[in-house]
Amino acid sequence: MNTPDLAPRRNWFGLVLTGLAVGFASGLFGVGGGIIILPVLVYLLGFDTKLAAGTSLLAIVLPSIVGVVSYALEGNVDVLLAALLAAGSIFGAPIGSWLLSKLHKRAVQWTFIAFIVVVIVSLFIVIPARDAVVQIDLLTGALLVVVGLFTGVTAGLLGIGGGVIVVPVMVVVFGASDLVAKGSSLLMIIATGLSGTIANIRRKNVDPLAALAIGLAAAAVTPFGVWLAGTLSPQTANIVFAGFLVLVIIRMMVDAWPRRRRGEGA
Template sequence: MLPGPGRRTGADVGDGVVERMRGPRAVASFIGIGLAAGLLSGLFGVGGGTVIVPLLVLLLGFDQRLGAGTSLAAIVPTAAVGVISYAVHDAVAWIPAIILAAGSVVGAQIGTRLLPRISQTALRWGFVGFLAVVVVSLFLVIPSRGAVLELTWVSGPLLLVLGLFTGVLAGLIGVGGGIVVVPALMLAFGTSDLVAKGTSLLMMIPTAISGTIGNLRHHNVDLLAAALVGVAACTTTALGAWLATLIDPFWGNVLFAVYLVFIAVQMALKAIRGRRTRTA
């Protein structure tokens, strides 16, 4: 029998990896990863892929593509619960999120086509620089909880451009849209932190569904892992969103800045390893 999506044979990666992926320890790991990802997703308005992918790779022997595809599938229910949680507090800009998603879906296709032509090391260092600017900006601009995301003839096209840029970056580097969209909505559009997070989560749903369909066709999704991670994440996403409403916007920015620094360090380490591999 041929292995299903996400199930590897001993000839592929060794019997030990299969046992870890399907044994009790693997199930516990999937649930733990989901709990952590869900909390961060609700708290910061991100998909949680920046937590899910490295943990699947490091703890359970997933390769990068399988980890990314599994993470994207798990993000769909996680983001849906997050949207509901933020919508309860009237913190979701529905139409702007659809515009962002439209740009992101198109941008992701562009990014994947550009991927073979651009140096991943240069891209990663560029993204690290971008995150550094964002982190500094988060301490200079504190969002107002009363600010809304108004849709105008100017902001509409700009949202489409932001979605396009986010999608291209996701296709090139594999980062989730929330890392770009949340700070952009707060800093460039003057949106409140809660609306930025809720809108970001809504934008992710159609983007993640589109990506997951493609990954399923290429057998880059472990359905069992995605289900366990996704269901576990759903149990803590609402908690994260609730905590976000309790945290002062300034301290919310501080926590988000710490998260972005963590991502930047991860990206810098990948860039350094990539450079060493080429020079070895």
């Protein structure tokens, strides 16, 4: 497949460093890492925004696979839970992409920031039990699909989703173990990442070599992040995850903050 003309000259060192950071975060927090990859590719490595989004989506697949295997070896992956989340997310992503042209993006960003603030507060109130099991009945299954749908819509609107939403919601709302939430989140991310990548390849919005460089570097350190997640107490894990969400808010505020047009006076 030909790499799109919008791809700059690849900075291999920068791509590998990005991958190392992504792999650690992916294993520790159960997130795909797009929240890290996208701004690095756009603001530091000179990628076009659409190409960066497509490349990010492909790059997160490898560390997610390694993360799922690592969590599964300790029995911390719920396949049914992940499948229900993925079912909603796959349908939600195109809806979010459609809404992108209908809604004011900055208003959506600030609404999502408010949602993350509520999540952060909740993480200091609800401490998960490591032996907790989510009993999935008809109602719970439907709610999981709705959470997945919301995650997919958010991903389509803002390029953010996956573990940033799923992990805290699983812990706070459904009472899941934080480790099961993270392992299941990564399994969901594999499905959504692959489905989204197929569409991006057709539109030539992927730089496969850059995605491979990030993905391989990330996959190499993901097991260390998973190991560290298991060594932290549930309370400490919540605090660390809350700190990560604060960084997510800062990143989103930078994007959402009104910018002066070039040439405008001070």
